Amino acid sequence: GNSVTQMEGPVTLSEEAFLTINCTYTATGYPSLFWYVQYPGEGLQLLLKATKADDKGSNKGFEATYRKETTSFHLEKGSVQVSDSAVYFCALSDKAGNNRKLIWGLGTSLAVNP
């Protein structure tokens, strides 16, 4: 079945450090891939997405590239800010069926210190 594996946290960085959160997936078809973010006390928000191989999703300085050959969708940001402290979830949606339900990773907690 479909699954998502993302690196365990917590991740603690200093402001302006480079961020990578690894995400790999297993899917029978060609899923869409997502990163969602959950800020403290708030609901899940879509951060970025990519719907086909080699697509790059980007938003708020974050980027992730859909790599079919390595079945990966790693999240990166060149210079993190304190306001980026949140939990980040990688997820996939199988486009093959009629159900676009999301399959999720466990989440990676990021803390950015000033």
Added chain:
Amino acid sequence: GAGVSQTPSNKVTEKGKYVELRCDPISGHTALYWYRQSLGQGPEFLIYFQGTGAADDSGLPNDRFFAVRPEGSVSTLKIQRTERGDSAVYLCASSLSLQADTQYFGPGTRLTVL
């Protein structure tokens, strides 16, 4: 415009009681999803509606869980004979259509079963 809303935001109940959780999706969104998120975990799919019908309820853990969407808008998740293991945050999401990739999440209902 208004996002997905969920009520109540918190619900504390006793073991064996019946609870209803409500989701009000974004106006015009035909697809509606329920997920459950336990502490430290990613969300897990429960049920998906396209319009008024439950297109996929394969994620409901057992027959104590039931959901309806009688007019194709508001949905109610119903849990009978609650158990302590049902304690979690119940998330609702909606998307514009069956084919739409992006799901928009509500803030969730935190259910605590004592």
